[in-house]
Amino acid sequence: EPEVTQTPSHQVTQMGQEVILRCVPISNHLYFYWYRQILGQKVEFLVSFYNNEISEKSEIFDDQFSVERPDGSNFTLKIRSTKLEDSAMYFCASSVRPYGYTFGSGTRLTVV
Amino acid sequence: GQQVMQIPQYQHVQEGEDFTTYCNSSTTLSNIQWYKQRPGGHPVFLIQLVKSGEVKKQKRLTFQFGEAKKNSSLHITATQTTDVGTYFCAGQRAAGNKLTFGGGTRVLVKP
Numbered sequence: 719e720p721e722v723t724q725t726p727s728h729q730v731t732q733m734g735q736e737v738i739l740r741c742v743p744i745s746n747h748l749y750f751y752w753y754r755q756i757l758g759q760k761v762e763f764l765v766s767f768y769n770n771e772i773s774e775k776s777e778i779f780d781d782q783f784s785v786e787r788p789d790g791s792n793f794t795l796k797i798r799s800t801k802l803e804d805s806a807m808y809f810c811a812s813s814v815r816p817y818g819y820t821f822g823s824g825t826r827l828t829v830v
Numbered sequence: 831g832q833q834v835m836q837i838p839q840y841q842h843v844q845e846g847e848d849f850t851t852y853c854n855s856s857t858t859l860s861n862i863q864w865y866k867q868r869p870g871g872h873p874v875f876l877i878q879l880v881k882s883g884e885v886k887k888q889k890r891l892t893f894q895f896g897e898a899k900k901n902s903s904l905h906i907t908a909t910q911t912t913d914v915g916t917y918f919c920a921g922q923r924a925a926g927n928k929l930t931f932g933g934g935t936r937v938l939v940k941p
Binding site: 749751753759760761762763766768773774776809816817818819820821822823824 | 861863865871872873874875878918920922925926927928929930931932933934
């Protein structure tokens with residue numbers, strides 16, 4: 719069964735550093751998303767991406783965050799100048815239609 | 831903004847028993863989706879409900895969408911240890927809009 723692949727599985731970074739979280743969505747999917755989940759809490763929407771542009775973003779997704787689909791297969795989330803409160807599990811998801819997402823296994827980001 | 835709430839937050843169930851988890855949205859939804867997240871895992875799509883009053887079944891799981899399209903429920907019969915995990919409902923105000931997740935119901939099964 720096709721999977722959404724995320725790397726790395728765990729990233730530890732110093733506060734103030736930049737991180738790039740990488741995702742390879744399922745190849746025939748058209749809609750791409752980033753969500754995050756602080757340990758034990760709800761899954762929070764960050765951004766959706768369709769047709770090579772952001773279609774919607776949350777209040778969390780401020781100037782500190784950016785997304786790119788640089789080569790038609792990868793989908794990246796960049797966090798500039800990380801803060802302690804950015805520590806969370808970051809999930810990438812993709813879908814053929816705008817529902818029924820397939821989530822990746824996540825990247826656990828720890829900011830120290 | 832849109833809020834999606836789920837109760838109960840935790841559900842301790844004896845193996846073999848039934849239980850129901852409830853989901854309520856602050857706004858009318860275009861559709862509601864249910865996901866299951868095993869401990870340490872990622873959310874896995876279970877089902878989407880679109881029509882008012884819709885009921886769908888997947889083996890021992892029964893999903894219902896309210897008439898007003900603001901609430902939903904998931905009923906599991908004859909709970910098994912494989913049902914352990916957190917069940918999230920997630921709503922969209924319009925098709926293609928962001929998916930807003932509820933807080934989840936964490937299900938623990940006592941053998």
